[in-house]
Amino acid sequence: MEIRKADSYGFCFGVKRAIKIAEELKDATTIGPLIHNNEEINRLKRDFNVKTVEGFDELGEVKKAIIRTHGIEKQNLEKLKKSDIEIVDATCPYVTNPQKIVEKMSKDGYQIVVFGDEKHPEVKGVRSYSVTPPIVIANVEELENHTIKNKVAIVAQTTKKISEYQKVVDYLTSITREVRVFNTICNATFENQDAVRKLSQEADVMIIIGGKNSSNTKELYKISKENCNDSYHIENESELEKKWFENKNLCGISAGASTPDWIIEKVISKIKEICV
Amino acid sequence: MEIRKADSYGFCFGVKRAIKIAEELKDATTIGPLIHNNEEINRLKRDFNVKTVEGFDELGEVKKAIIRTHGIEKQNLEKLKKSDIEIVDATCPYVTNPQKIVEKMSKDGYQIVVFGDEKHPEVKGVRSYSVTPPIVIANVEELENHTIKNKVAIVAQTTKKISEYQKVVDYLTSITREVRVFNTICNATFENQDAVRKLSQEADVMIIIGGKNSSNTKELYKISKENCNDSYHIENESELEKKWFENKNLCGISAGASTPDWIIEKVISKIKEICV
Numbered sequence: 001m002e003i004r005k006a007d008s009y010g011f012c013f014g015v016k017r018a019i020k021i022a023e024e025l026k027d028a029t030t031i032g033p034l035i036h037n038n039e040e041i042n043r044l045k046r047d048f049n050v051k052t053v054e055g056f057d058e059l060g061e062v063k064k065a066i067i068r069t070h071g072i073e074k075q076n077l078e079k080l081k082k083s084d085i086e087i088v089d090a091t092c093p094y095v096t097n098p099q100k101i102v103e104k105m106s107k108d109g110y111q112i113v114v115f116g117d118e119k120h121p122e123v124k125g126v127r128s129y130s131v132t133p134p135i136v137i138a139n140v141e142e143l144e145n146h147t148i149k150n151k152v153a154i155v156a157q158t159t160k161k162i163s164e165y166q167k168v169v170d171y172l173t174s175i176t177r178e179v180r181v182f183n184t185i186c187n188a189t190f191e192n193q194d195a196v197r198k199l200s201q202e203a204d205v206m207i208i209i210g211g212k213n214s215s216n217t218k219e220l221y222k223i224s225k226e227n228c229n230d231s232y233h234i235e236n237e238s239e240l241e242k243k244w245f246e247n248k249n250l251c252g253i254s255a256g257a258s259t260p261d262w263i264i265e266k267v268i269s270k271i272k273e274i275c276v
Numbered sequence: 277m278e279i280r281k282a283d284s285y286g287f288c289f290g291v292k293r294a295i296k297i298a299e300e301l302k303d304a305t306t307i308g309p310l311i312h313n314n315e316e317i318n319r320l321k322r323d324f325n326v327k328t329v330e331g332f333d334e335l336g337e338v339k340k341a342i343i344r345t346h347g348i349e350k351q352n353l354e355k356l357k358k359s360d361i362e363i364v365d366a367t368c369p370y371v372t373n374p375q376k377i378v379e380k381m382s383k384d385g386y387q388i389v390v391f392g393d394e395k396h397p398e399v400k401g402v403r404s405y406s407v408t409p410p411i412v413i414a415n416v417e418e419l420e421n422h423t424i425k426n427k428v429a430i431v432a433q434t435t436k437k438i439s440e441y442q443k444v445v446d447y448l449t450s451i452t453r454e455v456r457v458f459n460t461i462c463n464a465t466f467e468n469q470d471a472v473r474k475l476s477q478e479a480d481v482m483i484i485i486g487g488k489n490s491s492n493t494k495e496l497y498k499i500s501k502e503n504c505n506d507s508y509h510i511e512n513e514s515e516l517e518k519k520w521f522e523n524k525n526l527c528g529i530s531a532g533a534s535t536p537d538w539i540i541e542k543v544i545s546k547i548k549e550i551c552v
Contacts, residue, residue: 166446
């Protein structure tokens with residue numbers, strides 16, 4: 001029986017990249033958690049001595065610092081660069097992109113609008129790149145309280161819904177002469193869904209790995225089940241049953257966005273063991 | 277009794293400007309009608325010898341040519357410039373604007389999308405300024421048949437509805453990385469409505485001039501009537517009645533978008549005559 005992973009599954013590209021950086025660097029410190037997944041943060045601490053401090057001022061005698069996936073404020077990055085600390089940037093490229101856009105557009109005279117949660121580290125980082133005061137809004141209603149210039153550039157927090165973003169863009173289109181709309185929304189969730197849809201059409205058994213309470217994993221399972229009746233949603237390898245794989249040719253694997261690779265690998269090893 | 281015209285009424289800015297140009301120049305020829313109003317075209321022909329030819333090739337021995345409010349194709353303008361014909365450009369500045377945007381954006385590598393009627397002279401002119409093949413669409417559904425680049429700049433025909441434009445922008449936002457939205461819609465109709473709303477709140481009699489079948493004139497009358505009970509919708513001065521103006525202090529005047537100034541002036545003269 002062939003075992004095939006979906007083209008896109010589990011952690012998104014930016015998170016995988018950050019974990020790889022942290023593992024390779026070892027003994028480094030991140031300001032704020034590297035990613036939003038405690039189990040993985042604990043593993044990195046245990047196996048690779050990757051520590052987390054809450055704030056910039058707690059770095060103390062730290063030698064190596066990793067910039068978290070969400071990025072940090074420009075002024076803090078500059079302070080870090082001036083220090084003796086070795087810096088490795090694990091900011092997700094999908095977050096670096098709006099940072100660069102905001103910097104360039106604000107220098108070109110555009111009023112910057114950031115559509116996102118002003119308390120989220122990603123948004124704090126992105127807004128800090130504007131050379132003029134940016135407007136940060138969580139919804140279109142908040143925008144109505146602001147005076148808007150005739151030239152506006154807008155970016156969205158990577159996890160925002162496109163339909164909500166369109167509402168904000170619609171409003172801006174109606175009141176300004178030029179709106180530069182940058183679609184900075186990351187499609188990772190949708191990419192996982194597209195990939196499981198494709199794989200489940202070919203496979204005769206599908207294993208979807210992720211928390212039973214994880215809504216994005218349940219969504220993956222639902223899509224898989226539509227195409228492949230022998231689809232199973234499990235949290236870890238202990239739930240696997242030998243009979244699921246009898247007389248099967250292709251076993252497809254997918255995982256929710258909060259499922260680390262090492263849990264997936266354990267599942268795959270166990271399937272191989274069962275099927276011998 | 278004071279007679280006061282609304283801040284905005286009748287012909288839009290671009291049409292008024294073109295008529296003034298044609299009157300001052302005299303004996304000139306326009307390629308295609310200068311504006312979309314036959315009565316006014318006839319008056320210009322009769323009083324100022326302004327002739328209209330259908331096509332570029334019919335100019336013959338013409339000495340002076342006026343570029344119509346809707347503009348013309350770039351290549352035809354260039355041909356005209358190379359000829360001995362004196363050219364006066366009466367293109368509405370609100371139309372010159374999208375022409376310039378399309379030229380600049382296409383040179384900067386943006387895929388040009390023009391939202392409008394491809395048969396309309398304005399759209400024919402605007403699209404001709406793109407140095408790369410532009411996409412012209414009348415609605416969002418038509419856009420779905422096109423392959424779109426990652427960088428798009430969009431302009432709208434000046435008379436398009438903003439709500440329809442937003443639908444097109446929403447679609448582009450969802451499928452491309454950058455959309456530069458230029459709001460090139462002209463608000464003349466809404467400006468007339470805003471102005472009649474304001475004036476009718478002050479006036480104690482309102483005269484709204486325009487065709488009885490003109491929907492934008494009826495809309496102006498409706499707004500006026502909401503604020504000033506003594507509002508009257510007339511087509512010309514022959515309908516005025518003396519009693520309308522008895523014991524009145526302020527007479528407000530507005531007119532539909534297809535009402536020439538000379539009709540409005542005749543009405544005002546007649547009101548003055550009546551009230552003596």
